[in-house]
Amino acid sequence: MENQVGDVVPSDAEIEKILKDIRGLRNRLEKYGDVLTPEERQSTLKPPEGGDATSKLIARLLTQHKVSLPGIDPADIEADRLLAERLAPVASELSSLQRLVQDTILQANHERWSATTAGYTALVRTMDANSELREALKPALDAFGVGRKRAPRKAAGGSNSSGG
Numbered sequence: 001m002e003n004q005v006g007d008v009v010p011s012d013a014e015i016e017k018i019l020k021d022i023r024g025l026r027n028r029l030e031k032y033g034d035v036l037t038p039e040e041r042q043s044t045l046k047p048p049e050g051g052d053a054t055s056k057l058i059a060r061l062l063t064q065h066k067v068s069l070p071g072i073d074p075a076d077i078e079a080d081r082l083l084a085e086r087l088a089p090v091a092s093e094l095s096s097l098q099r100l101v102q103d104t105i106l107q108a109n110h111e112r113w114s115a116t117t118a119g120y121t122a123l124v125r126t127m128d129a130n131s132e133l134r135e136a137l138k139p140a141l142d143a144f145g146v147g148r149k150r151a152p153r154k155a156a157g158g159s160n161s162s163g164g
Helices: 012-030 038-043 051-064 074-129 131-136 138-143
Strands: none
Touching: 051 074, 074 131, 074 138, 131 138
């Protein structure tokens, strides 16, 4: 089994520093945005591909032709477009960072459990010759479900009989 992660494990102090940095970054970004509810997120309008040019055009024409609408300011259209544009690379980097952390956790758990099951199998094969080992392995035997009876599988069609 190849060990891809786990050779370097951050200390509790390093994790606290990372968390502090992330919280600080969140605090820096909060002034630019808002956290939406799932309902709000679902109901938001999403501009189509290439919508930036259309937004710029509409903002310019509203101003040029002195068209006013309640609650709509052409300057806000441009500010919102610019905000989305500038935050897009931040979202991309955060997504990449989240993927790194999630994949590292996934790989660490895979490696841990693969080694655990291999070690368990080796120990189970030798436990009959060592009563102390057998006793010490009881929690693992329980965790792996050794000795539990499985419910019989139902045959296709929903019954346990193989008749036809």
